[in-house]
Amino acid sequence: MTNTIANIDKEEDYFLNLGPQHPSTHGVLRLLVNLRGEVVKDLKPYCGYIHRGIEKMCERNTYPQIIHLTDRLDYLSAHQNNEAVCLLVEKALGVEVSDRVKYIRTIMSELSRIASHLLWWSAFGMDLGALTTFFYGLRDREHILDIFEETTGGRLLQSYNCPGGVMYDIHPNFQKRVKECLVHLKKKLPEYDKLLTGNVIFKNRAIGVGLLSKEDAISFGVTGPSGRGSGFSCDIRKLEPYSAYDKVQFDEIIRTECDSMARYKNRIDEFYQSMSIIEQLIDNIPDGDYQTKMKPIIKLPEGQYYQRVESSRGEFGVFVESRGEKNPYRIKFRSPNLANLSALDHMVRGQKIADLIAIMGSLDLVIPDIDR
Amino acid sequence: MFLYDFTELTSSIHEGLVSSLGEGLLTTTIEFVIAGIAYLLFFAIFGLFAVYLERKVCAVIQNRPGPNRVGPYGIIQTIADFIKLLMKELIPIKNSDKVLFNLAPFIVITATFLSIGAIPFDKGLQMMDFDIGILYVTAVSSLGVLGILLAGWSSNNKYSLIGAMRSGAQIVSYELSAGLSLMTIIVLAGTMQFSEVVAGQADLWFIFKGHIPAIIAFVIFMIAGTAETNRGPFDLAEAESELTAGFHTEYSGIKFALFYLSEYMNMFVIAAIGTTVFLGGWQPFQIPGLDGFNTVMAYIPPVLWFFLKVFVLIIVMMWFKWTFPRLRIDQLLRLEWKYLLPINLVNLILMATCVLLGWHL
Numbered sequence: 001m002t003n004t005i006a007n008i009d010k011e012e013d014y015f016l017n018l019g020p021q022h023p024s025t026h027g028v029l030r031l032l033v034n035l036r037g038e039v040v041k042d043l044k045p046y047c048g049y050i051h052r053g054i055e056k057m058c059e060r061n062t063y064p065q066i067i068h069l070t071d072r073l074d075y076l077s078a079h080q081n082n083e084a085v086c087l088l089v090e091k092a093l094g095v096e097v098s099d100r101v102k103y104i105r106t107i108m109s110e111l112s113r114i115a116s117h118l119l120w121w122s123a124f125g126m127d128l129g130a131l132t133t134f135f136y137g138l139r140d141r142e143h144i145l146d147i148f149e150e151t152t153g154g155r156l157l158q159s160y161n162c163p164g165g166v167m168y169d170i171h172p173n174f175q176k177r178v179k180e181c182l183v184h185l186k187k188k189l190p191e192y193d194k195l196l197t198g199n200v201i202f203k204n205r206a207i208g209v210g211l212l213s214k215e216d217a218i219s220f221g222v223t224g225p226s227g228r229g230s231g232f233s234c235d236i237r238k239l240e241p242y243s244a245y246d247k248v249q250f251d252e253i254i255r256t257e258c259d260s261m262a263r264y265k266n267r268i269d270e271f272y273q274s275m276s277i278i279e280q281l282i283d284n285i286p287d288g289d290y291q292t293k294m295k296p297i298i299k300l301p302e303g304q305y306y307q308r309v310e311s312s313r314g315e316f317g318v319f320v321e322s323r324g325e326k327n328p329y330r331i332k333f334r335s336p337n338l339a340n341l342s343a344l345d346h347m348v349r350g351q352k353i354a355d356l357i358a359i360m361g362s363l364d365l366v367i368p369d370i371d372r
Numbered sequence: 373m374f375l376y377d378f379t380e381l382t383s384s385i386h387e388g389l390v391s392s393l394g395e396g397l398l399t400t401t402i403e404f405v406i407a408g409i410a411y412l413l414f415f416a417i418f419g420l421f422a423v424y425l426e427r428k429v430c431a432v433i434q435n436r437p438g439p440n441r442v443g444p445y446g447i448i449q450t451i452a453d454f455i456k457l458l459m460k461e462l463i464p465i466k467n468s469d470k471v472l473f474n475l476a477p478f479i480v481i482t483a484t485f486l487s488i489g490a491i492p493f494d495k496g497l498q499m500m501d502f503d504i505g506i507l508y509v510t511a512v513s514s515l516g517v518l519g520i521l522l523a524g525w526s527s528n529n530k531y532s533l534i535g536a537m538r539s540g541a542q543i544v545s546y547e548l549s550a551g552l553s554l555m556t557i558i559v560l561a562g563t564m565q566f567s568e569v570v571a572g573q574a575d576l577w578f579i580f581k582g583h584i585p586a587i588i589a590f591v592i593f594m595i596a597g598t599a600e601t602n603r604g605p606f607d608l609a610e611a612e613s614e615l616t617a618g619f620h621t622e623y624s625g626i627k628f629a630l631f632y633l634s635e636y637m638n639m640f641v642i643a644a645i646g647t648t649v650f651l652g653g654w655q656p657f658q659i660p661g662l663d664g665f666n667t668v669m670a671y672i673p674p675v676l677w678f679f680l681k682v683f684v685l686i687i688v689m690m691w692f693k694w695t696f697p698r699l700r701i702d703q704l705l706r707l708e709w710k711y712l713l714p715i716n717l718v719n720l721i722l723m724a725t726c727v728l729l730g731w732h733l
Contacts, residue, residue, distance in 0.1 A: 016530050024613040038534070038701060127613045129604060129698025135434035195695070201605055202697045353534070354700040357614050 012036050016353075020049045024127045024357045027367025029341075031356075038352045043345045047338075051371040058331040063089050063163055063298045066331070070318075071157035073333060074369035076116035077311035079108045082161035084318045087242055088307035089163040092300045092322070098288035099244070101165045103281050106244040107178065108148075108160060109309075110274040114185070115144040116312035117225075117267045117274075120364045124264070125196055127361035128205055133196055140188050143181045150177065163298055165291030178282050182275050189271055197268065206261040210347045210359035213258055220346065221339035224314025225270060226363050228254045229262035236310035248280045260362040267364075299326050313337055313364055337369040379496030407499050411488060415637060422636035423450045425683075426690050433694045460625035465528060468622070472526035477623070477630035479519030484637045486512040491644045492566050494654045494674045505566035506558060506649065510551050513600070513641055516634070517543040520602070520609060520619050523631070527622040535618025538701055539609030542599060545708040546606075549596035552716040556589040556723045557582065557649050560732060570653035575660055577652035581732050585723035590650045592712055592719070594688065597642035599704070601635060604693035608701055643685035647678060651685075654678040 019030040028049035034042040054073060058066045063085070070081040083105055090097060118141040125133025145155040151171040152158040160166050196202050212222065217230035227234045235252040237245040253269045255262035300322035308317040314336025321330040340363045348356045385406070389399045424439070424447060431438025439446030465473065490505045492498040502508050517540060524536020560582045561569050572578070579586045599606040610618035620631045647653060654674035658666045699707070726732050 014530065016534075023616060038538075125697065129607065129611070129613060130696060131430070131604070132434050132694050135436060139435055196697070199697060201699055201703075204703050205697060205700060352700055352702065354608075354611070354614055354698070 013041060018356075024361065025367065026123060026365065029365070029367045029370065031344075033353070033356065035353070038354075040348045040351055040353065040356050043348055043356070045341055045344065047341075047371050049371065050368050052368075054372045055331055055333060059328060062326050063300070063328075066328075067161060067163075068157075068159050070333070071159055072368060073335060073372060074311060074313060074316070074337065074366045075156055076119060076366055077112055077313060077316065078157045079105075079112040079160060080309050080311040081316055082159060083109060083243070084307050084309040084311075084316055086161040086163050087309065088305050088318050088320060089298060089300065091307060092303070092305045092320075093163075093294075093298070095164055095292055095294070097165055097292050098290075099286045100288035100290055101292075102244040102247075103285045104166055104170055104290070105161065106248070107278050107281050107285075108158075108166075109243070110277050111144050111147065111178070113274050113312045114271055115141050115148075117271060118144070120267060120312075121192060121196075124361040124364075127357050128202065130196060130199075130202070133192075136188075136191065136195065140185060143184055147174065147177050147181060150174070162291070164294040165289065167291075169290040170285070175282055175285070178278060182278060185271070185275060189268075192268070197264075203261070205354075205358055206259065206264055206362070207257075208259050208261075209351065209355050210260045210263075210362060211258050212343055212347050214256070216343065216346060217258075220343035222314070222343050222363075223336050223339065224310070224312070224364075225253070225266040226263050226340055227314060228252070229266050230258045231256040234315060236308050236315055240308065242307075242309060244281060245277075248277050250277050260358055263362045263364075297326050299324060300328070308334070311336060313366065313369070314340060333372060335369045335372060337365050337367075341365055341370055378494050382496055411485065411499070415485070415488070415633070418640060419633040419636050420450045420454060422639065422686065423453075423632070425686070426636070429687055429690045430694045433691070454629060457629040458626055462625045462627060463622075465622050468528045469526035472522045473622075474627070476519045476523035476526065477627045477634075479522065480516045480634045481519075481630050481637075483512055483514075483516035483519065484634050484641060486515070487641045488637070488644075490566060491641070491648060492570055492653055493678055497675070498567065501565060501567045504564045506554050506564045506569070506645075509641070509645060510547070510554065513638070514543060514547050516638065523623070524609075524619040527619075529622050531615040531617070531621045532619050535609045535611065535615045535621075538611075539602060539619060541701065542602070542606065542608060542704060545705055546596045546599040549592055549708060549712045549716055550600055552713070552720060553589040553593040553596065554645070554649055556585060556716075556720050559720065559723050559727055560586065561649075566648055566653075570648060570655060573652040573655050575658055577650065577655070577657075579650045582723060582726065583732070585719050585726060586650065588715065588719045589723070590646070592716055593646055593650065594685070595712065596708075597646060598689050598692055599708075601638040601642055601689070603635065603639065603689060605696035605698050606704060607693070607698060608704060611698060613698075639686055639689055640682065643682045643689070644678075646685050647681040651681045652677075 013034055013036050016033045016035055017030060018033050019025045020028040025031070030046040030049060032044040032046060033040055054069050058069055061069065067082050067085050070085055071078040073081050118137045122134040122137025148158055149155045151174050152160040152167070212230045214231045217227045217232040222230065222232070223234045231254055233252060233254055238252045250273045253266045253273060255266055300320065302322055302324040305320045305322065306317060308315050315334065316336055317334030319332040319334065320328045323329040344360060344363065347359050351359070386403065389402060393399050428438045439449035442449040442452050487509050489499040490502060490509050520539045521536045524532040557578050558564055560578055561572050563569060579590050602609045620628055623631060654677050656669040656672055656674070656677050658669060
């Protein structure tokens, strides 16, 4: 974040403060944009408008309490963030969870991913000025949120994971409703392509815009569908399978076009991959405990632990340094959005303001995850 | 043939005034005031209705009910919103050019008013029937961009300025296409006077008379017209997701409402010109040869025909807005200068050839 704004021509250039209150930053992100006419010369993100000190708060909390704070990082990948902390605690304590828990966690993660990508699709359309996408996306997302609500009690922030398993067993209707939801989505997703993907204006706005080469993606640490749009193979589900990902067949979607369209199509394809994963698991959820009995006070042995998961936006990592207490000595979250944001300046130089918004939309930034 | 002829009504008012006050400045002034009040009422009622219509149309497109709380089917919603805007405080802007800032909405509104004045709603229901009606409407409707430029420049806001500059580039470009596509029909009609353009379509509308060139001209006119009204997918001047609200970011209360209403009235102007020039104005739908059908169609009042066609075109423009993503400024200008303008010029030659050789219907 320490890039300096250089080559300012005081006669020709001007600065525009995009945010912290702006319709398409999707949160309180402030971008100081150096413009010449419509062309972006330089961009400097200012973070911290929604900094809540979550990492510091975690140091004073016990591990089961930390889970509820991780919900508030990337609120659209709440389940995956929870899972990362639980996996870390289980790994540190050497607890083996039952297959049932693994299956439930995987299904929930993939449902979260679909819900998150649906919201991204809605908002991306809005960024490009196609106002109807928002209602299409939210209409279908509602089905998934209803499933979450029935089983976990929460719609956005589920806090469903706990060290050693999940909070409650799945609702009796769960399997039936998930299958209904998949049927519904398979019917509705082609509508998305009709409305946006094939549109000639959309193609012009997305193809060849916001180029990020594979080398740059790796050096900026851009992960998730955005990184895979640049040909960077970074799917943690494949590289380091956790939960039930080693039991299912799915493809890692990689495109090498490096533009906004590649990132867009990656996410569209991930809908189908996630649905295929859920279909493989939903009928085979094994019997067993939904929670392994843990000690009432969880103390991690002294040492350093790292666990990463594939959240909806990329690699989400949790690093914990434990001194053998019931709370971590230090905790650090590797949030995908901060890394993705860091590449924005590189991608938008020389592009127009409209493209800045389109590229930012294609990166799918969630601001609370950047500031933490 | 026509059930309602407004010439009788207007001429009787004129004669009544002349007989009581005599021919002179006073009579003319009173006539202008009556017409002005009538247009003002029409402006307000139509504007409010168009806002309601847009809300309902976009609600249908987006799978939601739309306004349905205030009044039956929410029809009073826009009136309530308008009253709210009337009563809102006008926020003073620091370091803005006060005179131009306050003047801008009125320039936009005036330009719209001037264009509506020349449009024939029915036989004789027209404020001014100029010899060069089409040229006049094209000229005055482009005055609105001055208001938008002033609004953007005087607001002392960078978003507004960018929006205004975009709008300037956009409207100057698309004026050409709109003008040339109307020119194509002028070649066919042989006149620029609106009343004669409409009269020439009594048997068949120009879009059918001029077959292929007329249809091309109509499509281009609708694209250019949508661009001229600054509506999606050409809403770069507002560009909600990029420039928050573009040129009217700093406006509030009634001044904002004037911009908002003028957007819908500009839609009406474009749809009305499209209707008058391409779709026969207030003429009913006629097919040569089918006399029974033609008689039935002719029994529908011309005013209804006019508004039916206008609303069809307005709904098409709304459909554009709620379906398409927004273009980028360079793509917008490329579309105009590289595609629409050459097609238009070729189309004009094609139409001239058709007319010369008598190929039109």
